[in-house]
Amino acid sequence: MKKSIHDERYRLLILRLIELRKQLQITQVALAAALDRPQSFVAKVENFERRLDLVELADWLTAMKADPQKFLASLDWFAETALAPTKSGPT
Template sequence: MNKSTHTKEYNLLLQLLYSLRLNAGFTQLELAKRMNVPQSYISKIENGERRIDIIELRSICHALNCDMVDFVKELQNRINESK
């Protein structure tokens, strides 16, 4: 059985988080500093080694100056397009 972090939908979430960070012009270290977490925390999220919950997603969106509702809408669009 596949782990839930390895679903197509979760991979789309990770891709969107990664592209959001890059488009915001942040390195993993810069994002980590804004969130007051170690850089390895961001790395593990982006590599799928650490699954995030809704509160962590909210923190990431806030640190990247992204509205979480807009983020979720974009994620849903990408999931729909991938089907």
């Protein structure tokens, strides 16, 4: 299994976060301030040097005032897997 930081899905997630940050005209410095972290934290995530966990992703989206559900739905790979209807029945 590949390390998650090198997984194509993770890379697409970070690229989408960068795109969203730029669309919202939020600088790395402003985002870092909202997260109460140094600017280097944002840079390392965006340069694929540091991995975000689920809680950090939620904080990141909250700091950008972005809707987490809409963000995740914008990720084709996530929408196709995690949001797909599940089969119910005995396991």
